Structure formats: structure tokens, C-alpha cells
Amino acid sequence: MTFPIRLTPFIRQQLYRRLRQAYASGSLRLVTRIHALLAIAEGMAVSEVAQMLTLGEQTVRDYLNRFLWRGVGSLAYQRPPGRPSTLTKTQRQELTALITAGPQASGYASGCWSATMLQDLIQRHFGVEYHPHYICTLLGPYTAAQPSNGKELGCSPRYTPRKQ
Numbered sequence: 001m002t003f004p005i006r007l008t009p010f011i012r013q014q015l016y017r018r019l020r021q022a023y024a025s026g027s028l029r030l031v032t033r034i035h036a037l038l039a040i041a042e043g044m045a046v047s048e049v050a051q052m053l054t055l056g057e058q059t060v061r062d063y064l065n066r067f068l069w070r071g072v073g074s075l076a077y078q079r080p081p082g083r084p085s086t087l088t089k090t091q092r093q094e095l096t097a098l099i100t101a102g103p104q105a106s107g108y109a110s111g112c113w114s115a116t117m118l119q120d121l122i123q124r125h126f127g128v129e130y131h132p133h134y135i136c137t138l139l140g141p142y143t144a145a146q147p148s149n150g151k152e153l154g155c156s157p158r159y160t161p162r163k164q
Contacts, residue, residue, distance in 0.1 A: 005068070007041045014072045026132035028119055030077055036063050054124075087138075091126050098125065099139075 007015070015034055022030040032053055039049045040060070050057040066074035087095065098121060103110050108117055115132035118139070123129050130138060 004043060005037075005041050005064070011072065012041070015075075018072065018075055026116060026119065027077065028116070028123065028129070030075060033063050033075060033077075036060050037067055040064055087122070087126055087128055091128075095122065095126070 015038060019031065019034045022034060036049050036053055039052065046057050046060045050060045098106055099113065103113050103117055106121055115135045118135045119130055119132050
């Protein structure tokens with residue numbers, strides 16, 4: 001089922017501006033929400049958008065309803081109060097194995113990890129959201145690990161393996 005929405009040039013401009021801000025700040029959730037709204041505005045069906053962004057159809061409909069009721073103001077994400085979730089020791093070991101296997105083994109097209117790809121990997125596999133800049137701090141203990149490709153793991157906001 002499609003919900004055709006028409007965006008005025010001003011609203012479309014605001015959405016693209018917020019999308020650039022979301023990319024710059026590493027807000028993966030907001031990036032996904034804005035892409036869903038833009039895809040619906042382009043005439044895609046809710047089911048197609050949900051499949052493309054690996055979301056539930058109801059989630060896409062919720063994004064649309066909030067946008068229709070509150071406009072661009074619906075894109076302000078407020079974190080719930082309290083300490084953010086962290087990975088357990090077992091989950092960190094599993095993360096190390098996933099990182100060592102490389103991005104292509106986890107379904108990414110790139111051959112090199114980036115902080116945003118690692119952020120997505122952690123969120124998809126463990127349901128924990130970290131800021132891309134914190135990913136480098138989180139991976140600090142793993143920078144000495146020797147993956148199978150013989151290259152040392154390192155981290156930067158735009159990560160590529162270091163040459164030895």
C-alpha cells in the first residue's frame with residue numbers, strides 16, 4: 001500500500017539539510033528515518049521502503065504518521081534517560097570475531113571497515129547504539145589483534161586497515 005505524500009521544495013530542502021546533519025553527527029536512526037520519508041515521497045510503497053531499509057512496515061508507517069502530524073519537528077530524536085546500553089564481555093568477543101572476518105563476511109560491500117559500518121554492525125547484531133566517534137574508543141583493546149588477512153586492526157572515523 002502506498003501513501004503518496006507531496007513535499008514542498010522548502011520541506012524537501014529541510015529534509016536534505018537534516019539528512020546531511022544526521023550523517024555528520026553519526027545518527028544512524030535519523031538517517032534511516034529521513035531516507036524512509038524521502039523514499040515514500042518518491043512514490044515507493046511502505047513494504048518496499050521497509051524491505052530496502054530492513055525495517056518493519058509498521059515502523060515505516062509510524063515514521064510517516066509522526067512526520068504528517070509534526071512535520072520536520074518529528075525528526076528530533078530524544079534518547080531515553082539513563083545510562084546507554086553496553087556490550088557484555090561475550091558480545092565483545094563475538095564483535096572481535098565479526099571484525100576479524102571482515103566487512104564482506106557481514107554483508108557489506110566494502111573491503112575496509114569504517115566507524116559508521118561498525119556502528120551499524122553493532123546495532124544490527126547486538127541492539128546497542130554507539131556514536132561513530134566512540135567506536136574507536138570501544139575498539140581500543142582490539143587494535144593489536146591480528147586478523148587472518150595479516151593486517152592490524154585500527155580505527156579512525158573513516159577506518160582502513162594499516163599497512164605493516
